[in-house]
Amino acid sequence: MPRIYNPEMECMDRESMRKLQSERLVATVKRCYETVPFYKRKMDELGVKPEDIRGVEDITKLPFTTKYDLRDEYPFGLQAVPMEKIRRIHASSGTTGKPVVATYTEADLDMWAECVARVMSVGDVGPGDVVQVSYGYGLFTGGLGAHSGAEKLGAIQLPTSAGNSKKQLMLMKDFGTTAIACTPSYALRLAEVMTEMGMSARDLKLRVGFFGAEPWTWGIRREIEKRFGIKAIDIYGLTEMCGPGVGGECEYQDGTHVWEDMFLPEIIDPDTLKPVHQGEEGELVFTSLCKEGMPMIRYRTRDLTHLIYEKCLCGRTAVRLGKILGRSDDMLIIRGVNVFPSQIETVLTEFPVFTPQYFITVDRKDNEDTFDLDVELRNEYFSPNPAKQMPYIKPLYDRIVSMVGIKPNIHILPPGTIERSSGKAKHVNDKRNLKDWK
Ligand code: DLL
Numbered sequence: 001m002p003r004i005y006n007p008e009m010e011c012m013d014r015e016s017m018r019k020l021q022s023e024r025l026v027a028t029v030k031r032c033y034e035t036v037p038f039y040k041r042k043m044d045e046l047g048v049k050p051e052d053i054r055g056v057e058d059i060t061k062l063p064f065t066t067k068y069d070l071r072d073e074y075p076f077g078l079q080a081v082p083m084e085k086i087r088r089i090h091a092s093s094g095t096t097g098k099p100v101v102a103t104y105t106e107a108d109l110d111m112w113a114e115c116v117a118r119v120m121s122v123g124d125v126g127p128g129d130v131v132q133v134s135y136g137y138g139l140f141t142g143g144l145g146a147h148s149g150a151e152k153l154g155a156i157q158l159p160t161s162a163g164n165s166k167k168q169l170m171l172m173k174d175f176g177t178t179a180i181a182c183t184p185s186y187a188l189r190l191a192e193v194m195t196e197m198g199m200s201a202r203d204l205k206l207r208v209g210f211f212g213a214e215p216w217t218w219g220i221r222r223e224i225e226k227r228f229g230i231k232a233i234d235i236y237g238l239t240e241m242c243g244p245g246v247g248g249e250c251e252y253q254d255g256t257h258v259w260e261d262m263f264l265p266e267i268i269d270p271d272t273l274k275p276v277h278q279g280e281e282g283e284l285v286f287t288s289l290c291k292e293g294m295p296m297i298r299y300r301t302r303d304l305t306h307l308i309y310e311k312c313l314c315g316r317t318a319v320r321l322g323k324i325l326g327r328s329d330d331m332l333i334i335r336g337v338n339v340f341p342s343q344i345e346t347v348l349t350e351f352p353v354f355t356p357q358y359f360i361t362v363d364r365k366d367n368e369d370t371f372d373l374d375v376e377l378r379n380e381y382f383s384p385n386p387a388k389q390m391p392y393i394k395p396l397y398d399r400i401v402s403m404v405g406i407k408p409n410i411h412i413l414p415p416g417t418i419e420r421s422s423g424k425a426k427h428v429n430d431k432r433n434l435k436d437w438k
Pocket of ligand 1: 092141142213214215235245
């Protein structure tokens with residue numbers, strides 16, 4: 001059994017956890033009210049005073065924070081401490097123009113490193129391990145976040161950052177990398193380049209990978225695990241909470257444990273904004289319980305998932321997130337039907353003749369939505385002759401129609417044609433421009 005980094009927190013009984021969360025919530029709310037004018041204003045508008053919040057049961061009395069609020073308060077409006085206390089600034093590009101800013105005190109950086117260390121402990125990462133960090137270093141939290149987790153565990157950090165795949169693989173082989181951290185789409189790219197270079201998993205010492213920053217399906221996981229002969233662990237996070245490490249999978253790979261002593265999760269109905277029944281699907285909302293620099297109250301992540309409260313076989317009691325289905329703002333409505341790119345990915349990876357790469361283009365012609373899906377046949381099955389492609393298209397088409405409910409125009413492209421990403425993959429071009437934020 002892999003080591004549990006912080007058994008006291010990760011395996012705490014539910015009653016004690018609720019008590020701890022309540023204490024931390026009360027303190028966070030008080031601090032936000034007293035030091036962040038934005039939160040004072042929001043709470044005053046709702047007629048809520050810090051004294052009204054006595055524990056987690058009062059969470060629904062509090063206002064939400066959205067990406068719009070972060071944009072309006074750009075850059076430091078949500079900060080709860082003076083600038084002299086800040087040690088690092090990160091930012092994510094966000095979808096609303098201005099970047100989303102996150103500032104960290106010394107304690108925040110330490111807490112964040114622990115979050116990632118808890119996830120990497122699942123892969124038994126420790127001294128002697130070479131952790132290749134192939135998330136981008138920079139304002140993006142992936143690189144430095146994964147880096148600090150590996151550092152906390154006393155492992156050897158190999159800060160390759162994303163891109164330059166051939167060199168990544170050369171170093172992976174020559175330095176005996178045992179653990180990698182990158183986006184799942186970049187892991188797939190590295191697998192392809194590995195084959196192109198005539199290398200195989202047998203040339204590597206890779207044992208485990210920590211993949212996240214974008215939704216990925218079981219099909220992609222199987223592909224990565226098979227190609228590299230490793231265990232692929234899901235790591236979840238978002239800039240607004242700290243970055244990677246808000247939660248991670250354990251060796252049972254049945255949901256993502258959330259570090260509940262630091263982040264209080266809720267699931268709400270994105271339309272009514274009311275909590276859903278326990279176990280139901282909805283939008284994930286987080287309140288930070290320990291953050292000093294930029295505490296967040298009820299931050300609406302837009303991620304769609306559900307919470308699993310049953311005890312996990314690994315011994316952790318920390319609540320689990322189901323696989324992230326997608327983001328409410330990623331959801332496409334095509335001919336009135338809700339479609340998530342992850343559904344297409346799931347179907348595609350059921351067909352081994354195709355690579356897991358895909359690209360969706362949605363447009364509107366003559367007042368009707370069009371839905372084009374680019375896919376690639378693997379080398380051994382590809383032929384430019386459309387007649388030879390037909391036997392492959394038909395089963396994929398039928399499966400998409402039955403699972404998703406809409407008819408795609410499938411285009412088969414030669415292998416390697418769809419653009420690969422070294423960071424978060426882009427799977428959709430919605431040319432209709434219908435997207436609107438609430
Ligand atoms: O992507 C932080 C991160 C870096 C997480 C590296 C894991 C590994 P942002 O750029 O702010 O932060 O994007 C956060 O990415 O709300 C989800 O929609 C998505 N996301 C992150 N991890 C996962 C995951 C980083 N494991 C947004 N599965 C989140 C699915 C994920 N989606």
